[in-house]
Amino acid sequence: xxxxxxxxxxxxxxxxxxxxxxxxxxxxxxxxxxxxxxxxxxxxxxxxxxxxxxxxxxxxxxxxxxxxxxxxxxxxxxxxxxxxxxxxxxxxxxxxxxxxxxxxxxxxxxxxxxxxxxxxxxxxxxxxxxxxxxxxxxxxxxxxxxxxxxxxxxxxxxxxxxxxxxxxxxxxxxxxxxxxxxxxxxxxxxxxxxxxxxxxxxxxxxxxxxxxxxxxxxxxxxxxxxxxxxxxxxxxxxxxxxxxxxxxxxxxxxxxxxxxxxxxxxxxxxxxxxxxxxxxxxxxxxxxxxxxxxxxxxxxxxxxxxxxxxxxxxxxxxxxxxxxxxxxxxxxxx
Amino acid sequence: xxxxxxxxxxxxxxxxxxxxxxxxxxxxxxxxxxxxxxxxxxxxxxxxxxxxxxxxxxxxxxxxxxxxxxxxxxxxxxxxxxxxxxxxxxxxxxxxxxxxxxxxxxxxxxxxxxxxxxxxxxxxxxxxxxxxxxxxxxxxxxxxxxxxxxxxxxxxxxxxxxxxxxxxxxxxxxxxxxxxxxxxxxxxxxxxxxxxxxxxxxxxxxxxxxxxxxxxxxxxxxxxxxxxxxxxxxxxxxxxxxxxxxxxxxxxxxxxxxxxxxxxxxxxxxxxxxxxxxxxxxxxxxxxxxxxxxxxxxxxxxxxxxxxxxxxxxxxxxxxxxxxxxxxxxxxxxxxxxxxxxxxxxxxxxxxxxxxxxxxxxx
Numbered sequence: 001x002x003x004x005x006x007x008x009x010x011x012x013x014x015x016x017x018x019x020x021x022x023x024x025x026x027x028x029x030x031x032x033x034x035x036x037x038x039x040x041x042x043x044x045x046x047x048x049x050x051x052x053x054x055x056x057x058x059x060x061x062x063x064x065x066x067x068x069x070x071x072x073x074x075x076x077x078x079x080x081x082x083x084x085x086x087x088x089x090x091x092x093x094x095x096x097x098x099x100x101x102x103x104x105x106x107x108x109x110x111x112x113x114x115x116x117x118x119x120x121x122x123x124x125x126x127x128x129x130x131x132x133x134x135x136x137x138x139x140x141x142x143x144x145x146x147x148x149x150x151x152x153x154x155x156x157x158x159x160x161x162x163x164x165x166x167x168x169x170x171x172x173x174x175x176x177x178x179x180x181x182x183x184x185x186x187x188x189x190x191x192x193x194x195x196x197x198x199x200x201x202x203x204x205x206x207x208x209x210x211x212x213x214x215x216x217x218x219x220x221x222x223x224x225x226x227x228x229x230x231x232x233x234x235x236x237x238x239x240x241x242x243x244x245x246x247x248x249x250x251x252x253x254x255x256x257x258x259x260x261x262x263x264x265x266x267x268x269x270x271x272x273x274x275x276x277x278x279x280x281x282x283x284x285x286x287x288x289x290x291x292x293x294x295x296x297x298x299x300x301x302x303x304x305x306x307x308x309x310x311x312x313x314x315x316x317x318x319x320x321x322x323x324x325x326x327x328x329x330x331x332x333x334x
Numbered sequence: 335x336x337x338x339x340x341x342x343x344x345x346x347x348x349x350x351x352x353x354x355x356x357x358x359x360x361x362x363x364x365x366x367x368x369x370x371x372x373x374x375x376x377x378x379x380x381x382x383x384x385x386x387x388x389x390x391x392x393x394x395x396x397x398x399x400x401x402x403x404x405x406x407x408x409x410x411x412x413x414x415x416x417x418x419x420x421x422x423x424x425x426x427x428x429x430x431x432x433x434x435x436x437x438x439x440x441x442x443x444x445x446x447x448x449x450x451x452x453x454x455x456x457x458x459x460x461x462x463x464x465x466x467x468x469x470x471x472x473x474x475x476x477x478x479x480x481x482x483x484x485x486x487x488x489x490x491x492x493x494x495x496x497x498x499x500x501x502x503x504x505x506x507x508x509x510x511x512x513x514x515x516x517x518x519x520x521x522x523x524x525x526x527x528x529x530x531x532x533x534x535x536x537x538x539x540x541x542x543x544x545x546x547x548x549x550x551x552x553x554x555x556x557x558x559x560x561x562x563x564x565x566x567x568x569x570x571x572x573x574x575x576x577x578x579x580x581x582x583x584x585x586x587x588x589x590x591x592x593x594x595x596x597x598x599x600x601x602x603x604x605x606x607x608x609x610x611x612x613x614x615x616x617x618x619x620x621x622x623x624x625x626x627x628x629x630x631x632x633x634x635x636x637x638x639x640x641x642x643x644x645x646x647x648x649x650x651x652x653x654x655x656x657x658x659x660x661x662x663x664x665x666x667x668x669x670x671x672x673x674x675x676x677x678x679x680x681x682x683x684x685x686x687x688x689x690x691x692x693x694x695x696x697x
Binding site: 249258315318 | 347
């Protein structure tokens with residue numbers, strides 16, 4: 001039988017030390033982490049971006065990723081969407097007793113892979129183990145620090161009339177991939193989570209244009225919610241074209257079946273950029289060269305009409321309001 | 335995506351709109367009976383595409399919306415019994431009953447699980463033999479055969495801890511009630527597609543015959559709906575109302591005999607309690623005597639507090655097509671998908687939720 005995590009692994013005992021030394025340190029090794037002092041200590045200068053997020057995804061393994069990859073990419077992406085170059089992460093585990101060491105090792109390995117891919121170091125961490133039933137297998141919190149290069153000013157409040165809206169690729173992949181694994185909803189779908197670190201894509205975009213006004217990764221609440229946030233924060237209107245929004249066929253099919261609108265389904269490896277009109281094509285071309293942006297598309301523009309609202313031109317030639325996500329996504333019944 | 339994109343073709347859509355404009359010389363009032371049609375209409379902006387002569391009303395065809403408060407209360411009471419697992423379609427979770435909702439009961443530790451089909455509920459029953467698993471059986475003729483099949487399976491496989499709270503309702507009888515009430519003058523009905531896939535087109539024949547109202551059975555894609563509207567307008571203009579099928583890929587005149595056979599075997603027609611309308615004789619289904627032991631109503635004793643209706647909520651009027659969500663004083667001010675007062679705001683196929691989500695009241 002697989003070795004499992006026991007309450008004793010979180011007690012500060014020899015077992016705790018062994019867990020850290022055997023299961024966390026070797027894959028994540030770097031000089032700052034290896035010191036094992038109470039804090040990681042390092043020098044820093046310039047404008048900082050600092051963010052934190054907790055990850056409670058269920059199931060912890062899903063097509064295209066796992067909770068570890070998600071915890072690294074999610075926090076890296078939050079930094080990148082502020083225009084920051086992510087540097088360091090903290091990593092805090094809350095483990096429900098009974099998680100197997102095999103599962104833990106897989107997750108730590110994918111944390112390491114995601115951190116390496118994005119040139120980010122994990123420099124401090126913590127592990128707690130709680131009684132069965134007090135957590136759902138594994139919760140992870142990551143915080144991240146990044147540095148914002150000079151001259152970069154990105155905010156959801158910066159959209160200007162005439163700007164173009166660029167979406168980096170297909171929407172809804174993550175939400176549908178995770179949903180397909182849930183109890184009571186199991187269905188087989190060929191789509192994988194798009195979970196990915198976007199910091200390199202963002203830095204290429206920022207090198208290409210100094211007039212990227214807003215960046216955001218449309219996670220929970222999906223594309224619709226992100227666009228509504230921009231419209232409200234910047235006090236502008238947004239018009240998008242249904243035709244231009246890329247959606248995988250399998251995601252569309254699953255959405256048809258479940259009664260979801262892909263506009264509201266979560267993404268973990270996509271971004272929305274609001275870019276000055278003159279620079280939009282240039283930024284788009286650069287994005288298309290990146291592995292995480294090859295499906296990018298200009299999906300709409302910023303207007304001075306219907307301030308605070310998002311309007312979509314439908315394929316049929318009508319237009320309708322795209323509101324924020326209301327409540328929880330639930331499967332429909334008939 | 336094959337079998338979908340064909341029915342969203344922009345060019346064909348434009349041709350159908352042009353045809354409707356050409357045919358329509360006088361005002362017609364049509365009702366899309368089905369909540370699925372309401373959502374598809376709003377989501378695709380179809381009302382904007384239609385000429386001013388064509389008025390579209392939303393009807394009562396959303397099973398969550400027409401579930402009476404008393405039945406919501408009963409579902410919650412069942413969920414609060416010890417050693418019971420209640421299984422339900424997701425849309426039911428947030429519907430407010432007189433005092434609580436399934437969602438709130440779940441937060442207060444009742445074991446309530448969302449399922450996508452009766453098969454999932456059966457599986458939960460197999461996996462939890464020490465518990466009683468109750469499926470909240472709401473729906474129309476579309477859902478009834480799947481519940482019938484689950485009951486038969488439970489019988490064959492001797493799954494003795496599976497129960498159904500049978501709240502099934504029938505569409506043609508309630509259409510008759512709406513027409514008899516005479517509160518709204520209709521020229522045509524966009525008849526439900528999925529319901530008709532089961533019952534066929536014949537059960538609607540009394541509508542043109544006795545009421546002079548045109549009927550076209552429609553699918554759920556934009557072209558399906560535009561085609562159905564064109565056919566309805568044509569019937570009205572010709573003055574020859576009849577039942578036609580626009581949704582030919584899904585519906586045959588005789589319906590689905592196997593599904594009807596299952597329903598017939600397990601259920602018998604009974605009265606049903608409709609929100610906004612009340613108890614209507616012969617408009618619902620209940621388990622036949624042979625299958626009574628699966629009936630949650632009979633198997634569990636529950637105490638019910640008096641039913642209360644939400645003050646100011648006009649869901650009942652909206653379901654009868656007498657009012658629209660925009661007429662409701664609570665709409666958007668008090669009642670929203672986050673804080674729904676009535677069921678039409680909860681269900682994804684409810685008229686209020688569709689108006690709210692797709693901003694129809696903004697024009």
